[in-house]
Amino acid sequence: MPEQEKFAWASLIASVLVWAYFAMRMTDGGGVVEVAARHMIFSYVMLVVMMVASHAVIAAMLAAGRRGRIASDERDLAIEARAERVEGYVVAVLVNVLVIQALAEAAFPGHLLPRFDLGSVPTLVFALITTLFAGHVAKQLATLWQYRV
Amino acid sequence: MTGPSKRGHVTNNVRHLRESAGLTQAELAGRVGATRQTIIAVEAEKYAPSLELAFRLARAFRVPFESVFDYRD
Numbered sequence: 059m060p061e062q063e064k065f066a067w068a069s070l071i072a073s074v075l076v077w078a079y080f081a082m083r084m085t086d087g088g089g090v091v092e093v094a095a096r097h098m099i100f101s102y103v104m105l106v107v108m109m110v111a112s113h114a115v116i117a118a119m120l121a122a123g124r125r126g127r128i129a130s131d132e133r134d135l136a137i138e139a140r141a142e143r144v145e146g147y148v149v150a151v152l153v154n155v156l157v158i159q160a161l162a163e164a165a166f167p168g169h170l171l172p173r174f175d176l177g178s179v180p181t182l183v184f185a186l187i188t189t190l191f192a193g194h195v196a197k198q199l200a201t202l203w204q205y206r207v
Numbered sequence: 208m209t210g211p212s213k214r215g216h217v218t219n220n221v222r223h224l225r226e227s228a229g230l231t232q233a234e235l236a237g238r239v240g241a242t243r244q245t246i247i248a249v250e251a252e253k254y255a256p257s258l259e260l261a262f263r264l265a266r267a268f269r270v271p272f273e274s275v276f277d278y279r280d
Contacts, residue, residue: 060242060244127242127243128236128237128240128241128242129242130242131240131241131242131245131260132241132245132256132257132259132260133241133242133244133245133248133254133256134242134245205244207253
């Protein structure tokens with residue numbers, strides 16, 4: 059299995075775990091809780107620290123097992139570029155969903171679309187962080203898919 | 208408008224040349240500055256290498272470029 063594929067698997071698992079931790083701190087019973095700003099900032103800082111630390115550990119472990127072999131080449135870069143394009147599409151779609159939802163909420167208060175109260179800071183933070191995570195997960199899945207086909 | 212109406216396909220003799228030269232995929236990868244996975248993908252014709260890598264492969268086998276790669280419509 060190529061190093062990039064191992065990295066994608068590890069990053070996927072780490073990202074889902076970190077997002078689950080963030081969701082656990084920000085939600086309750088399927089909805090976002092109106093938590094204090096201090097609580098949100100702590101959760102956000104923890105999320106950043108856990109993402110950086112986990113990915114640094116993954117990269118260090120893979121580098122240790124490299125033993126002089128070439129880490130990546132043009133094919134890996136091409137796969138990464140295509141995966142990043144998928145990530146961009148996913149983030150763009152989700153941001154547009156949030157924009158449409160916010161506009162619908164403003165223009166048609168009785169609309170039937172799923173409701174997120176983006177006027178609430180915790181909900182906005184959670185929605186944006188989840189969008190970034192969804193993009194990252196999509197990138198790792200696209201990477202894994204391309205190494206398999 | 209002119210131009211090709213359908214995409215062609217790059218074929219290669221990398222596996223045959225590598226085996227004739229008595230090289231492993233890892234050894235060839237080391238010689239041309241690629242990963243073993245890329246050599247596997249090139250041999251399986253799942254990946255068409257860049258011109259630079261293609262020329263490095265031809266140089267590694269000491270044969271003309273067109274002996275390694277071909278293009279079919």
